[in-house]
Amino acid sequence: MKFYGNMIFLILATLLFRSFCTAQEYYRAEEGTIHFKSDAPLELIEASSDKMRGLINPKDNSFAFVVKINSFQGFNSPLQREHFNENYLESQRYPEASFSGRIIESVDFTQPGKYTIRAKGKLSIHGVEQERIIKSEVVANGDKLEVASSFSVFLEEHNITIPKIVYQKIAEEIQVEIKATLFK
Amino acid sequence: MRALFFILFFSFLGVPAGGQTPFFTARPLGEVFREVKMSLVYEGADGFLWFGSNKGLFRYDGQQYQQFLAPDSLSNNKVSAIFEDKGRRLWVGYEDGRIFHMGPAGELQLWQPEEGLPSARISGFGQGDDGLIWIATYGEGLYYYNGRRMYNIDVGDGLPGNDIYVMVVDQEGRAWAGTDGGISVCAARNGEKEVRNITREDGLPDEIVRSIIPDENGNFWIGTYDKGICYYDIRKQAFSHVQEDWSYGAINALELFQGRELWIGTEGQGVIRYMLAESRLAYVDFEGLSGAKVQGLHKDCEGNIWVVNNNKPVYAANRQFEIIEGEIDNVQAVLSTRDGKLWVGSQNGLYRYDELEGAFSLFKKENVISLFESQSGTVWIGTFGNGLFCLDPETGQERHLTEADGLSNGSILAIDGKGPYIWLATLGGVTEFICHNDIFELDRTQVKRFDEASGLGTNFIYTVFLDSKGRAWFGTDGEGLSYIENGQIHNFSEADGVPLKAVYSITEDQRGHIWFSSGQEGVFEWDGQRFQHLSVKEGIRDMAITSLATDDNGNILIVHPSGIDILDPVTKHIIYYDNEIGLQGVEPNLNAICRGKDGAIWIGAQRRLIRYTALQEELCIHPRTSINSVAVFLEP
Numbered sequence: 001m002k003f004y005g006n007m008i009f010l011i012l013a014t015l016l017f018r019s020f021c022t023a024q025e026y027y028r029a030e031e032g033t034i035h036f037k038s039d040a041p042l043e044l045i046e047a048s049s050d051k052m053r054g055l056i057n058p059k060d061n062s063f064a065f066v067v068k069i070n071s072f073q074g075f076n077s078p079l080q081r082e083h084f085n086e087n088y089l090e091s092q093r094y095p096e097a098s099f100s101g102r103i104i105e106s107v108d109f110t111q112p113g114k115y116t117i118r119a120k121g122k123l124s125i126h127g128v129e130q131e132r133i134i135k136s137e138v139v140a141n142g143d144k145l146e147v148a149s150s151f152s153v154f155l156e157e158h159n160i161t162i163p164k165i166v167y168q169k170i171a172e173e174i175q176v177e178i179k180a181t182l183f184k
Numbered sequence: 185m186r187a188l189f190f191i192l193f194f195s196f197l198g199v200p201a202g203g204q205t206p207f208f209t210a211r212p213l214g215e216v217f218r219e220v221k222m223s224l225v226y227e228g229a230d231g232f233l234w235f236g237s238n239k240g241l242f243r244y245d246g247q248q249y250q251q252f253l254a255p256d257s258l259s260n261n262k263v264s265a266i267f268e269d270k271g272r273r274l275w276v277g278y279e280d281g282r283i284f285h286m287g288p289a290g291e292l293q294l295w296q297p298e299e300g301l302p303s304a305r306i307s308g309f310g311q312g313d314d315g316l317i318w319i320a321t322y323g324e325g326l327y328y329y330n331g332r333r334m335y336n337i338d339v340g341d342g343l344p345g346n347d348i349y350v351m352v353v354d355q356e357g358r359a360w361a362g363t364d365g366g367i368s369v370c371a372a373r374n375g376e377k378e379v380r381n382i383t384r385e386d387g388l389p390d391e392i393v394r395s396i397i398p399d400e401n402g403n404f405w406i407g408t409y410d411k412g413i414c415y416y417d418i419r420k421q422a423f424s425h426v427q428e429d430w431s432y433g434a435i436n437a438l439e440l441f442q443g444r445e446l447w448i449g450t451e452g453q454g455v456i457r458y459m460l461a462e463s464r465l466a467y468v469d470f471e472g473l474s475g476a477k478v479q480g481l482h483k484d485c486e487g488n489i490w491v492v493n494n495n496k497p498v499y500a501a502n503r504q505f506e507i508i509e510g511e512i513d514n515v516q517a518v519l520s521t522r523d524g525k526l527w528v529g530s531q532n533g534l535y536r537y538d539e540l541e542g543a544f545s546l547f548k549k550e551n552v553i554s555l556f557e558s559q560s561g562t563v564w565i566g567t568f569g570n571g572l573f574c575l576d577p578e579t580g581q582e583r584h585l586t587e588a589d590g591l592s593n594g595s596i597l598a599i600d601g602k603g604p605y606i607w608l609a610t611l612g613g614v615t616e617f618i619c620h621n622d623i624f625e626l627d628r629t630q631v632k633r634f635d636e637a638s639g640l641g642t643n644f645i646y647t648v649f650l651d652s653k654g655r656a657w658f659g660t661d662g663e664g665l666s667y668i669e670n671g672q673i674h675n676f677s678e679a680d681g682v683p684l685k686a687v688y689s690i691t692e693d694q695r696g697h698i699w700f701s702s703g704q705e706g707v708f709e710w711d712g713q714r715f716q717h718l719s720v721k722e723g724i725r726d727m728a729i730t731s732l733a734t735d736d737n738g739n740i741l742i743v744h745p746s747g748i749d750i751l752d753p754v755t756k757h758i759i760y761y762d763n764e765i766g767l768q769g770v771e772p773n774l775n776a777i778c779r780g781k782d783g784a785i786w787i788g789a790q791r792r793l794i795r796y797t798a799l800q801e802e803l804c805i806h807p808r809t810s811i812n813s814v815a816v817f818l819e820p
Binding site: 102104105116118120130131132133134135151152154 | 298299300302303324332333334335336338340375377
């Protein structure tokens with residue numbers, strides 16, 4: 001049931017995304033970057049994707065960001081990337097990670113400036129939704145928004161299980177950074 | 185002029201003044217902080233009081249205030265919420281949404297959760313048994329923090345509004361948030377949010393809920409913007425104590441004294457007390473709070489009520505003691521009858537006190553020195569030299585008894601009784617009335633007399649006290665303590681090696697031990713086998729004890745010209761009350777003391793009546809050690 005719920009959410013998010021793209025009042029990003037780091041005692045693993053897409057609707061403070069799991073590059077070896085996709089994130093079954101919701105603060109992005117905002121929404125990874133508040137820095141400059149954020153993800157919160165044997169090679173808490181430039 | 189205004193003010197409002205009022209004293213910050221406006225008060229587990237102000241956080245140790253500023257002192261230092269969690273970590277919320285913790289070295293440290301901090305005013309904190317920290321904001325709804333993540337509950341989750349005025353956490357860990365649209369009961373269980381709203385449709389008298397306070401049963405008293413107070417029973421999900429005609433404005437703060445009264449801080453009409461037993465409202469009759477906008481109320485662990493208000497400064501009063509001042513000279517006897525009336529005897533007459541009016545009226549012109557209410561409701565009035573009057577307050581029927589009717593003497597210093605047995609201590613011995621019927625049928629009343637000839641040490645008897653075993657105890661002038669049991673008289677002329685002379689006052693603790701005071705030797709305890717003497721060495725600070733009484737908590741009140749001491753009869757710990765509760769220069773009269781039906785103890789003095797109430801709350805009376813810093817070889 002949870003699985004179907006997540007699928008419905010993803011479909012809706014995608015539809016929403018497409019409809020957003022047609023409207024000029026929204027800020028959108030097609031090539032945002034997302035970077036994660038697993039800093040375990042025996043190994044540091046890093047990977048990035050520049051395929052993150054995002055939308056912000058300033059009218060109702062809603063937002064949606066989505067990235068394909070198999071778009072992550074980096075890792076310490078091709079085998080590690082394969083394990084990431086097949087064993088841990090199961091990207092065939094859960095192809096995307098997404099975060100959508102609403103910005104808590106009421107910010108007028110038409111006013112140039114640097115804002116600290118908090119985005120409250122559902123973070124969906126590995127088919128498991130978690131409500132999160134993610135603090136972000138937003139630089140507004142005319143029709144452009146530059147968004148930067150860093151946050152952590154606990155693997156257990158998204159039912160990503162790690163074999164005991166690799167405990168010391170994969171951190172339980174993954175550090176994530178995103179950067180995106182959104183245009184009207 | 186101010187007094188006139190005060191009278192007119194209360195007359196106009198039509199709300200009775202409280203009559204007796206705790207003695208309020210100002211706790212000013214001092215000249216250095218004259219720009220500071222306090223806005224809230226919170227008590228830590230260590231007994232320190234924390235105050236939030238427009239100029240930072242203050243800690244009050246009972247003597248002085250210490251200011252704590254946020255590290256970036258140029259920024260907003262308006263403290264809007266204070267809380268200590270179960271781990272004794274202090275949370276300090278600010279007007280701009282920042283939250284600080286008190287560091288180990290006494291410095292405020294900004295809390296920096298990954299999720300960031302709210303940007304709206306922090307309006308409250310709370311914590312349930314599950315450890316979740318709840319954070320209320322005025323503008324962003326509620327947050328909860330599980331030690332790792334912070335989550336938000338707002339209108340999107342079902343709150344009727346994001347402006348939270350007040351929040352408390354119940355015994356099941358649910359947050360009760362007062363909003364502009366009613367009360368939201370919020371919970372976070374197994375990662376799921378639950379929000380249930382209680383609105384006018386459910387019986388809440390007003391949507392705007394400004395204050396919520398739990399009672400000892402886990403139910404809530406609620407203060408609203410426009411419709412006063414109400415009480416919500418969680419189990420029954422029902423409201424009661426709804427005020428039909430509330431005209432005292434918005435409620436900003438509530439504080440509860442268990443089983444007795446609710447203190448209500450209003451937006452601009454000072455403080456009102458709601459007497460729970462009588463469902464009656466009464467203004468707190470203190471000029472310093474007249475018309476005040478009350479921002480915070482707090483009951484501390486010593487029984488003090490603290491009032492933070494816009495009139496500055498902070499005021500505090502010990503709730504246990506209330507005073508009616510300046511009405512009657514030389515109060516010699518007091519009696520609180522079962523119908524709640526208060527009778528006061530003085531040299532000038534017998535007065536009756538109307539609590540609603542806050543005024544005394546002369547009832548009888550006699551030199552009244554003792555008072556007692558019989559089981560039938562008859563008031564027994566002992567005079568100095570003119571015998572005894574028995575009065576039926578209902579019918580006005582009165583009977584005057586003198587030595588001709590069997591009294592030992594016309595000067596009756598004390599009266600006590602149980603059931604049909606009523607004992608009179610006089611300057612001519614002891615008289616016992618056995619009136620199975622009405623005293624007005626004297627021919628059916630049995631009268632017995634005991635005096636020196638019967639075996640008492642003297643005929644001058646100061647006091648009489650009937651204990652729980654049916655013994656009648658007497659305090660004599662110069663001949664110690666006596667009691668009569670089964671018609672046999674027993675005298676004690678010595679106790680714990682101390683010769684007994686005058687014995688002024690007698691009481692009994694909850695273990696059945698007899699306590700009495702002597703002329704100048706302090707207090708004695710008799711456990712049925714042996715005496716124990718308590719004097720200066722044991723902490724009795726004034727030997728001129730005028731009366732003793734036992735309160736509802738089983739403690740012994742020791743009244744003397746230096747004030748009132750409360751003695752724990754088991755541990756022998758004593759706490760002193762004097763100037764800080766308004767008892768400076770108190771001149772209590774001998775055995776001018778009584779116990780009312782509500783357990784309150786009334787004490788008569790010169791131009792002053794003192795009402796003592798034993799609070800149900802467990803008070804902490806002992807000084808506590810607090811180590812704030814350590815220095816070794818003069819190095820911090």
